[in-house]
Amino acid sequence: MPAAQDIQWFKQTFGPQIRQQIANTPFTADMITAIACQETGYIWARLRRLNKSVPQITALCNGDTIDAKPNGKGRSAFPKNKADLLASPRGRDMFAIARTDLEALANLFNDFKPAAQNPDKFCRGFGVSQYDLQYFKTTPEYFLRGEYRD
Numbered sequence: 139m140p141a142a143q144d145i146q147w148f149k150q151t152f153g154p155q156i157r158q159q160i161a162n163t164p165f166t167a168d169m170i171t172a173i174a175c176q177e178t179g180y181i182w183a184r185l186r187r188l189n190k191s192v193p194q195i196t197a198l199c200n201g202d203t204i205d206a207k208p209n210g211k212g213r214s215a216f217p218k219n220k221a222d223l224l225a226s227p228r229g230r231d232m233f234a235i236a237r238t239d240l241e242a243l244a245n246l247f248n249d250f251k252p253a254a255q256n257p258d259k260f261c262r263g264f265g266v267s268q269y270d271l272q273y274f275k276t277t278p279e280y281f282l283r284g285e286y287r288d
Contacts, residue, residue, distance in 0.1 A: 139175060139176075139179055139180070140175050140179035140180070140182070140183035141183065144179065144182070144183035144186060145171060145175060145179075147186055148171055148174060148175075148179075148182065149167065149171055151192060152171075152174075152266075153167055156170045156171070170267075173267050174266045174267060177263070177266065177267055177268040178199040178201065178263075178265075178266050178267070178268060181198060181199050181200075181201065181243070181247075182195050182196075182199055182266065184246075184247065185198055185246070188246070193287070193288070196265070196266060196287055196288060197284075197287040198239070198242060198243060198246070199264075199265055199266045199268075199286075200236075200239040200240070200243065200261040200263060200264050200265070200286070201243070201250075201261055201262075201263050201268065202261060202262040202263035202268065202270070203240060203253040203259045203260065203261060203262065204262070205218065205219045205220075205258075205259070206218035206219055213262070215270065215272035216271070216272045216274070216275060217229070217262070217271060217272075217274070219258065220233060220258040220259075220260065223236075223260070223271075223274075226274070226275065227278070228278055228282060231282055232271070232274055232278070232281055232282060233260055235281065235282065235284070236260035236261045236262070236271065237259075237260045237261075239260075239261045239264075240253060240254050240259060240260055240261045241254050243261075264281060264286035265286030265287070269286055
């Protein structure tokens, strides 16, 4: 979980955009900040301390490399594994993006290296709030155009 100064940075950096996007909704800026802390705070807080720019930080807020397991545990949503993604329309393009994102994280953080050492692993959560790759089937362009990076 990010430290208090990281959360303050997040609110200062993204607060105006968040408030604009949630106007006339039941959401609050604190609620959106809490989601960001839960989903990717462990990434953006460390990137901030590495003095990465805001565009670099938002581009690297990706993760979730869990595959489906033979015992039925693990991931149950699409794509369950690399083969599942590759079998879908434009799945090869998406795999290349998701794999590159994982490798970029592994180049910065040791905790991503074990996943990156497996050539079948790739990211499934994208953006500060971790929009899940299960939605690739309905919103492929969001992922393929890298809209989660902003």
